[in-house]
Amino acid sequence: MNQNLLSSNTHPIITLAVDMMGGDTGLTVTVPACEAFLNSHPHARLILVGDEKQIRAHVQAKNLINHPRIRMVHACEVVAMDDAVEVALRRKKDSSMRVAINQVKDGDAQAAISAGNTGALMAIARFVLKTIDDIDRPAIASIMPNLDNTGTTVLDLGANVDCTAEHLQQFALMGSALVSATQNISTPRVGLLNIGHEDIKGNEVVKQAAVLLKDTPINFIGNVEGDSIFMGGTDVIVCDGFVGNVLLKTAEGLTKMIRTRLMDELTQTWWRRAGAAAAMPALNAFRDKIDNRRYNGAALLGLRGVVFKSHGGADAYAFGFALQRAYDAVANDMLNKTTQMLLQMNNKV
């Protein structure tokens, strides 16, 4: 390991480049999240990328201006949430998103994190960092909670809205390699998201993908349905980015509705409020466990560098989890392990 990656007490120093301007709210979220992250991670360094004047104003307010583990890199443009991919890629070459990814390319940071426009992030990351061998399209992968408490890695969550069967096969390979590398599971169970378990079910792309996956050197367990994500029994679930994004947001909406319903019932009368007070420790633990924000931070897989996507609407607490996931990915050497495993599997395809 390169000596300058080691701090004095042999903990590796991990440097993350943060797109400070991305997401629905930008600096009001990213600055407090970065501050909290530095406090809880003594071996982390952050490169804050964005409009330096604006960042300084926010950082100053937070007394972080002279923090020894912060560096600022100016970028004069911001990719808007509704910018077309072409605009973000061709016309905003000095966007905070792009400059953050450049830090990874140049070796100044080991990972980049952005809450900005997903399509633009994927396109820029692919353009700047390039894909690894035999991967046509990067994919977005995230862990979702399940009853096994191991989590289910689901991909693609929105990078690729029109997929072929071959793309789904590549996602399966990438997902399997990711879980192998980061969760220490030698042969992760990979399921293909479909509308029934039977071979006859599904659209043409999914049916073709099932045929390909049976001949792929992974532990393919066949078709799974949407409920399998949360019920457990599958380590990796593969779907196209349209379906993945819809299911992710459906899950978010449903969780919010259920939380609201629970609060409504618990607070409807003074008698119920008294009862709820007695159950508060359990209810608080429950609320924390189903908090979507704890699952924020999705990996962009298939690139020659580590990039994590935060939810655009993340608050500082949620953005902190995206920073944490990127940090863990670097600490676990996710990129090298996944790339090696993909190469091995691709040699067998």
Add this chain to the structure above:
Amino acid sequence: MNQNLLSSNTHPIITLAVDMMGGDTGLTVTVPACEAFLNSHPHARLILVGDEKQIRAHVQAKNLINHPRIRMVHACEVVAMDDAVEVALRRKKDSSMRVAINQVKDGDAQAAISAGNTGALMAIARFVLKTIDDIDRPAIASIMPNLDNTGTTVLDLGANVDCTAEHLQQFALMGSALVSATQNISTPRVGLLNIGHEDIKGNEVVKQAAVLLKDTPINFIGNVEGDSIFMGGTDVIVCDGFVGNVLLKTAEGLTKMIRTRLMDELTQTWWRRAGAAAAMPALNAFRDKIDNRRYNGAALLGLRGVVFKSHGGADAYAFGFALQRAYDAVANDMLNKTTQMLLQMNNKV
């Protein structure tokens, strides 16, 4: 109204044809559900379709054998959950599913209900009953709960796994007409399920559908994301059957996981169990509100007859809701109202 549809005290008699053999468990679910339904609906008649000997054995056990509002119709075949559509349609002409739908075609029942294989049910219903004018493909629609407490009607939930933009347009028309007719909303808000609100988002089919929907005589409010289903603000959400089915099952799995997590937290220690006892009235009310089974029963739209689909894994309580929805659809004259509204809208397209 036809006189023989009226009982002596002017309540209309509604006759439902029930596929007794469909679903994962068949008679052990359908018989008790039918018994409970007859008890709570004095103006309902049921035609029990399936293997008469088996039905008699179950019904006898339930003391229903001589019920004045039950009639049995024998069908010697059963469509299996994994039968290909062609097998169900061409080779099982005496299946309980088909004979139940024949009752609607022949005017002996006003609606048919089955928990069997969705693809087969759709194909048989379409073959036997035919589609209404200008509708290429029937769709499956169901109400999902939302924070507005009005419910969001989502379609298609699994009948059509490969859709064109024109199909999505027809689903929008059908969903709008359904909600207009059954919920007394004059111009239901129709959203197109997508992975972002912006016009540039989505796959090619969805982008084309958005263009078509802007020129359709409905209240099209644009793209909506998965969370809108539960957050409210939209009366009808349109998607292809693959996406719809995945989101439906994702929601089911997540709800189950959340219920399990809540129970786990509430019962972890004796102290927490004591606290939970105090909050029990609120927790029971909450559990009922998020019970998936209460939303069982989806309408097959676009046909010249009323057919409802129950979840294949429904228990008797859930199957009862499917019977209830079919009963309500007939009582509200859903078919005629929806067909009339569709004709009016199609004349304007």
